[in-house]
Amino acid sequence: MSLVWLPVGLVLPTIIGWLALRLIEGKVSVLFPVERFVLGGLIGLTATMFVTFILHLTLGVSFTLIGFGLVQVGMLALLYVWSRGMPMPARIRPSIPRTAMTRWATIFVGILAAWTSVKMIVLTVNLLVTPTVLDDTIDNWNLRGKLFYHNKELTLLLPFEEGNTSFSGISSYPPTVSMAKAYLSTLAGGWHDGLANSIHIAWFIALVLLLYWSLRRELPMLWALLGTYILTAMPLEMLHGTNPYAEVFVSVHVFAAVSYFFHALRADDKDRRIRFFRVSAAVTCLLPFTKNEGLIMHLPVLMLLVGSSLLWLLWKKKMSLREIVSVALWYIIPLLAVAIPWIAFKYMNGLSFGNAKSVSGLTLAWQPGVALAISVMTFMEGNWLFLFPLLLLLLLVHWRAILGSPLLVLLLYVAIIYLGQLFLFFFTELSIEARMQTGYNRGLIQLLPIIVLLTTLLLHRMRRLFQANI
């Protein structure tokens, strides 16, 4: 019964996020109705947790029903007042590619969809009725959530720890995931493992739907479904999506930020491009408050690519200087509003900036055994089916086409972060994360939706080769 508090708890954050997106889009609607609803829920929850965190630190708003409720009602009221003064966009359905699906293709995709649904449903039920046992969940995400719930306040210490912060480095993680669990438990009036874990399913479903609509914007329905299937067919992705780990939570934010940036570059007119940029900016500003990788790994690369792309658009005269400055401010101002308080909080409490392990004290030296471990995990285990050989093949065939298209930003984003991680594994003591198979695949989980988006778009191009006579 406690599970009913999941949809109840998501109502206000979703309305807040939905309203914010409506305002961000302004006069030109670029999101599909379902997509806006899903994205609204995603950013609404993260944003309300952030505002609660800030008001908790500054005004002492506690993690109680009144505390969480006041913040959400307040945010809703503000957005409502703001939206009253602004014209709402007309309901315009974004154009979508359409092609008739053959009977066999329909059957084939139907079977894959049914198979994927069975896996998702069965694994979800299992998550909700079995004990929580995974290491990072009982040592971090759920444990901290339970601490927040019982103490009604943010705490940086875990049980049995003394001093100011957790010696394990766990308190350096943004508290968003744990706060969301505490929020749902507060609504339910008690801590329930099933309820606390159910939020991960919501994030996974949001990821799957956002990938679908992202592909649907570019491709016919069959291909969009195929891409969605590819993501959910990845065994390790499915396992992460249906277990209480934070990688899918990070990846859905990263994917939204990067994919709307990609759609901005793909947009055929200026107004739509600016709206896509704004939507991307709205998600990007939340990246520092997802997980440490959001701040130190994903954000710098994304900002680098956004900045370069804006300059390129200016150079190509596709946008005016004024528009470029406007878009840049859309990225910068909300980002600073989130990043400055969070970084200040970290400095004030002496929290590290790495993924639990601080990156500041790393020494550089060649680490043996990493290459073998990485090649085994990428190609020879059951984690990714044949995704990476397929991607490499597609890159080989389409490299020329990628260079001259916005697909390049997807590729660069993945490549820069992936190579950056490889550098850390090959040359620092973080190599243990690769050799022990604990960190490498999780890094890929965060990038996987973007990799699948790129793969599906390239696969779609490949069909021309089948049709053409070589």
Next chain:
Amino acid sequence: MSLIQRLLFTGLLFIPLTVSAKESTTWDFRNKMVPGDWSVMQTLTTEETEKGLHIKSSGESGRIYRQAALAHDADTAVLTFSDTLPQELRFSWRPSFAAADQFVEYPFVLTGFKETETVVIPLRIFKEWEGNANIIGLTFPGNVDVTLQDIQFHRYSLLEKFLAVVRSSLEFDNMRNYSINFLWGPLMVFTPDEIPGIFLGTPPRAWSVLRFAFPLLGLVSILCFIWWLKSYLQYKDYRKTGSKMLRVFAGVFVVLWLLFDLRMGLELLSYVKDDFQNYVLKPTGQKTFREFLSFHDVVAQSKHILMRQPRYVFLGPSDTLFSYLRYETYPSLPALTTEQTANTSILLVFKRPDVQVNERGTVIQNGKIIAYSGAVLARFDNESFLYQLR
């Protein structure tokens, strides 16, 4: 030669595979028997018992060995022990090329506390194993207390090995805590003996099936290319052939993908099946959960008592369980020893054969009293109980 003749001829080729079946040799130590002439190093003492050869040492390493004299080559050695304790042993052999005092050693671990425990040595994977050996034995690195029941040597036919490869690739791992970081995927071994323990080692002593999948894809792509090249050189409609060859390659790729997806998807579903069979659908008192055995069942039955006080003592086999209890019973917290907390009156003992309660209600750990008087509130098995101090 007609098609039927060709098929018949091909079928005949397979006959030797099927007639040449498994061969076995067993050295049985039960009923106070010792098969063959064994040498025992002086650091060891041995005793023939009904359950097998009881071997003991007092700290120094030692070895028992005999002339192999196997009538057939062996692919695996299967060792069975009785009444086991946790300890590391080594299977040893002297190849024909080695000097008289040189042995090749394969270390293995007995997990212990089992009536019988079987260990499979996949001899064929060692380049030092020549199918046979001059001397075969067991090496004991330090303290040892073990009863060797029997050693079996098996040799399998090609058909049996092929079937083992197919069967093992369909064997699923269990959901473990490491599964969130990686999934081994389909593995293959070449003998039926190795299949039950295929996922037990870290990393497993088995090949990934993908070792075959990638060469297969490579072969298909080469054949497609050759076909296309042939039509190109013959000035035939090579454009049409190219498109056709791409479809062939894509078709093979899609089939392999779907098979792989099916295999991995079924493995994920098997995790759920195991959890439902062993935990969700079992009545309280009979539930077990993954590698944690009955721990969650015990905690579920004890939680309301543990949470009555801010601290309680937990004596269990690992730190992971301590972390779990810290999370599960928060704000009540566990302590590892009675010294850590003076005010507690509750003690939870899980899978600790060294901790027992005597008839006067005194809790004793390895001869040392840790609680003078009290009562067992609930007993879950011989090694697990919930106890309240008076």
